[in-house]
Amino acid sequence: MTSERDTGEWRSEELRPARGPNLPWLALAGVVATVVAAATMVIGIGDSLGDDRPPSRLLPLQAASPPTTPPASSPPEDTPPPTPGSSKSSEPPISEPPIYEALLRLHFAVDEGVEQGDVRDDVGIDLTNVIERILDHPGAPPEHRDADVAHLHHKIATRAREGAIDDDRARELHRILEHATD
Numbered sequence: 001m002t003s004e005r006d007t008g009e010w011r012s013e014e015l016r017p018a019r020g021p022n023l024p025w026l027a028l029a030g031v032v033a034t035v036v037a038a039a040t041m042v043i044g045i046g047d048s049l050g051d052d053r054p055p056s057r058l059l060p061l062q063a064a065s066p067p068t069t070p071p072a073s074s075p076p077e078d079t080p081p082p083t084p085g086s087s088k089s090s091e092p093p094i095s096e097p098p099i100y101e102a103l104l105r106l107h108f109a110v111d112e113g114v115e116q117g118d119v120r121d122d123v124g125i126d127l128t129n130v131i132e133r134i135l136d137h138p139g140a141p142p143e144h145r146d147a148d149v150a151h152l153h154h155k156i157a158t159r160a161r162e163g164a165i166d167d168d169r170a171r172e173l174h175r176i177l178e179h180a181t182d
Contacts, residue, residue: 106152119164134152
């Protein structure tokens with residue numbers, strides 16, 4: 001097919017001998033790390049079984065768990081029962097202020113109003129944003145919280161006059177906000 005003539009000579013190439021199994025360094029490092037971790041665990045467990053450790057030394061899991069018996073070094077305290085006129089009460093303190101609970105209920109009522117068509121979508125988003133902003137600042141001073149509640153009352157009344165909130169739903173929202181006091 002070509003004008004050149006094939007000389008008929010074969011060229012031979014030297015093949016390199018196959019190398020032995022090639023163990024990557026990363027696998028070797030993994031094996032070494034596993035052996036070290038296993039040895040550390042065995043030494044740690046063996047150390048906890050011996051009686052030669054001082055009684056005050058705790059292993060990591062023992063330090064993280066509560067004591068099984070009360071410490072003998074602390075004497076029991078004798079506290080007199082509270083008298084009816086004392087300022088201390090036996091009831092635990094309330095962890096969340098009433099305003100927090102009222103705002104959560106208001107948030108739920110606004111969402112419910114949007115779903116039922118009593119509150120226009122854009123008004124629901126606006127009220128939800130105001131409520132969440134107040135909820136994000138739980139440590140605000142009482143005068144700020146009172147101003148926030150008054151702002152919500154005003155916003156609900158304005159939107160109800162515009163017709164964006166149904167009158168019955170607006171009354172419900174105002175009723176919920178009345179309980180938002182500390």
